[in-house]
Amino acid sequence: MKYQNEYRDRELVTKLINLITKTATKPHTIMEVCGGQTHAILKYGLDKLLPATVQLLHGPGCPVCVTPIEVIDQAIQIASQTNVIFCSFGDMLRVPGSAENLLSARAKGAKVKIVYSPLDAVKIAINEPNKEVVFFAIGFETTAPANAMAIDMANKLGVKNFSILVAQFLVPPAMAAILSGKENTVAAFLAAGHVCAVMGFTEYEPLCAKYKVPIAVTGFEPVDILQGVYSCVRQLESGSFAVDNQYARVVNRAGNLMAIALINKYFKPATIVWRGIGEIPDSGLVLRAEYNSFDASNRFSFLKANNTGPKIASACIAGLILQGIKKPVDCQAFGGNCCPERPLGAPMVSVEGVCSAYYHYRHELTQGK
Amino acid sequence: MCLGIPGEVIEITEDAGFLQAVVNFGGIKKTVSLMCTPEVKLGDYVLVHVGVAISVIDKAEADRIYSYLDEINELEDQEQS
Numbered sequence: 001m002k003y004q005n006e007y008r009d010r011e012l013v014t015k016l017i018n019l020i021t022k023t024a025t026k027p028h029t030i031m032e033v034c035g036g037q038t039h040a041i042l043k044y045g046l047d048k049l050l051p052a053t054v055q056l057l058h059g060p061g062c063p064v065c066v067t068p069i070e071v072i073d074q075a076i077q078i079a080s081q082t083n084v085i086f087c088s089f090g091d092m093l094r095v096p097g098s099a100e101n102l103l104s105a106r107a108k109g110a111k112v113k114i115v116y117s118p119l120d121a122v123k124i125a126i127n128e129p130n131k132e133v134v135f136f137a138i139g140f141e142t143t144a145p146a147n148a149m150a151i152d153m154a155n156k157l158g159v160k161n162f163s164i165l166v167a168q169f170l171v172p173p174a175m176a177a178i179l180s181g182k183e184n185t186v187a188a189f190l191a192a193g194h195v196c197a198v199m200g201f202t203e204y205e206p207l208c209a210k211y212k213v214p215i216a217v218t219g220f221e222p223v224d225i226l227q228g229v230y231s232c233v234r235q236l237e238s239g240s241f242a243v244d245n246q247y248a249r250v251v252n253r254a255g256n257l258m259a260i261a262l263i264n265k266y267f268k269p270a271t272i273v274w275r276g277i278g279e280i281p282d283s284g285l286v287l288r289a290e291y292n293s294f295d296a297s298n299r300f301s302f303l304k305a306n307n308t309g310p311k312i313a314s315a316c317i318a319g320l321i322l323q324g325i326k327k328p329v330d331c332q333a334f335g336g337n338c339c340p341e342r343p344l345g346a347p348m349v350s351v352e353g354v355c356s357a358y359y360h361y362r363h364e365l366t367q368g369k
Numbered sequence: 370m371c372l373g374i375p376g377e378v379i380e381i382t383e384d385a386g387f388l389q390a391v392v393n394f395g396g397i398k399k400t401v402s403l404m405c406t407p408e409v410k411l412g413d414y415v416l417v418h419v420g421v422a423i424s425v426i427d428k429a430e431a432d433r434i435y436s437y438l439d440e441i442n443e444l445e446d447q448e449q450s
Contacts, residue, residue, distance in 0.1 A: 001395040003375040003414060003426060006434045015441045022445075036371055063370050089419075091370070117420025119402060139419075142371040145405050146421045152404075157385060194371040197416060197424040220373075223434070249431035250373075250416050250424045259405040259423060352370055 003249070007221030008044075016226035017049045020233055024053040028236045029185050030229060031178070031324050033171060034192035035062035035352030036220050042361040044222045054233060057185070057324035058357075060174050061192055063139045064091050064350035065322060066274040067167045072097035075165055077303045078134055078296055079110040085128060087121035088136040090114040091350045096343060118150035118164070125154065125162035134296045137164035142194040144168055144285060145259035148266040151287070151294050165296040168267065168285035169274065171195050172203045177280045179211040183325050188232035190218040190225065193247040198263075200255025204243045212241045219247040266291055275346060276319030318345035321354055328358040329365050373416040375426055378409055392417060 032038055038058045041047050047056050060066055076097050079086035086102070093103040093112065106112040111131075115121050118135050125133035137147040147164060154162040171192060178184055191204055196217045204215045214235035218228030224247060231244045245251055263285070272284030287295045315333040320326040328334045328347070338344040340356055347353035358365060380391035381403070388403040392415060399417075403409055406422045414431075415422035 001375070002377070003431055009434075012434075012437055012441070015438065015445075019441060019444060034371055061371070089370070119420050138370075140371055142373070142418050142423065145423060146402075146419045149402060149404055149421060153387065192371060194373045194416070194418060194423070197373065223437070249427050249433075252427075256405050256423055258407070262405065350370065352372075 004221060007219070007223040009223060012223050013049070013226060016223065016230055020054060020226065020230050021051040023230070023237055024051055024233050025237060027053050027055065028187055028233055029055045029057055030188045030190060030232050031057040031059045031186040032190040032218070032225070032228075033059040033061040033175065034190075034195070034220075035065070035350065035354070036194070037061070037190060037192070037218065037225060038354050039352050039357045040220050040222065040225060042357040045361070046222060046225055050229065054229065056229075058321070058327070058354040059178070059189075059324060060274065060277060060322040061140070061171065062347065062350050062352045062354070063143070063167070063169055064095060065318065065346040065353050066169060066277065067092070067095065067138050067346070068273045068275045069096075069098055071165070071167050072101070073099075074297065074303070075136055076100060076102055076105045076110070078165060078300045079105055079112050080108075081132070081300070083130075084132045084134055085111045085113055085124060086134050086136070087113045087115045087124060089138070091352075092136055092138060094343065095346050095349050118146050119153065122150050122153045122157075122159060122162055125159050126157070129161060131161060132299070133162050135162070135164045136167070138167040140169050140171055140192070140195050141199045141263075142192075142197070144263045144267065145198055145256070148262040151266045151291060152262065154294060155291070163294050163296040163299045164287075166286055169272070170269065170283050170285065172207060173280050173283035174274065174277075175207060176211075177277070177283070178323055179207070179213065181323065186213070186324060188214045188236055189216070190228040190232065191215050191243075193217060193219045193224070193251060196247070196251045196255065198256050198259045200253050201243050201245065201251065202253060208241045208243055214241045215243045217243065217245045217247050217251050219250065274322075276322050278319075316345035318347050318355075321347060328355040331355070335359060335365060371418065373418045373423065375414050375416050378411055378413050378415055381409070381411060390415070390422065392422070
């Protein structure tokens with residue numbers, strides 16, 4: 001496909017690897033933020049092609065993985081109401097709640113529908129006026145415009161039977177939290193290209209200055225990722241730390257102003273909890289008070305929390321993995337008690353979860369388990 | 370999750386006052402919202418995420434891929450000299 005195949009060119013990949021190998025004279029640790037990048041790195045084996053001096057750490061960039069267990073439980077409770085059609089992206093369905101997941105709730109009769117876009121959920125609400133249609137609005141900044149747009153559409157068209165259960169996360173506060181952590185070893189970041197397509201990259205400039213880390217805005221194809229790595233290595237070697245846009249065909253500094261305006265109209269920042277990591281100040285979005293009527297947790301506030309199960313499976317070290325402190329192979333359960341069919345933690349569920357990526361592309365690590 | 374796919378805009382339409390486009394992704398056609406990219410013209414490539422075009426692909430920047438090889442060779446020459 002145009003604008004994809006060109007960036008998978010073998011000769012360019014080889015050249016970039018050689019260039020990075022020659023440039024890196026000492027060890028460097030770089031974190032890719034986005035799960036899509038993690039997936040591409042493991043799929044194409046880029047981590048194995050890079051020299052031993054360049055270590056890639058995998059970041060928290062998978063919203064499916066960081067949605068708190070309480071929110072999953074709330075989703076299951078709402079979905080189990082008789083008059084509800086619960087719409088969600090497909091990869092949320094197998095994420096373990098404290099007792100079950102959305103897929104098992106569906107097997108028991110809950111109306112859970114997989115949709116491609118929040119806008120499809122609004123259309124379902126228009127076609128089913130006697131049902132309460134709820135969309136599970138999870139995501140990073142990339143998905144926030146679509147979620148805001150769904151509210152905009154429902155608001156303008158007077159669709160009263162539509163609401164969203166919000167679990168919206170913001171990337172820069174999480175990067176700041178990682179950098180200020182006691183165990184942090186991250187010296188540079190590959191910023192998530194599609195988050196930046198929406199938000200631009202001005203938010204990253206203060207991070208570079210405060211923590212003295214280079215940040216390369218990076219795309220998702222092998223050549224894109226290696227360009228991001230090369231940019232970071234070059235900066236680390238020369239002692240500079242700036243935001244370098246290596247995904248200029250998609251990202252500009254200010255971002256998509258229409259999308260940002262739409263997000264700001266319907267959402268406001270809030271301190272929220274990331275599964276496995278904990279509370280991070282101003283790291284999420286919630287609906288503004290004037291749009292409370294579209295908030296499913298408000299509309300279904302009569303449902304009492306019933307999360308009596310364990311907060312997280314005891315063997316699961318997802319929190320440490322999502323912060324780049326451990327890798328999936330460091331987990332006792334990886335590939336044995338925990339696999340995509342029977343996940344203990346969310347990073348094994350989503351196709352972009354780091355444990356799932358290791359499971360699918362590193363067969364040698366699971367042999368004998 | 371933040372998957373974005375580039376595709377070519379082949380038709381611009383409207384639904385209930387909301388601007389949208391038919392986008393061709395290597396043969397698969399889908400209707401997507403243009404609410405965040407109203408400047409789009411026929412033949413443009415857009416980056417689509419969950420049914421919304423979030424960015425118009427900058428053709429000049431994208432075409433730089435064809436000169437990367439020369440750029441890298443030049444960098445290597447500089448290092449060797």
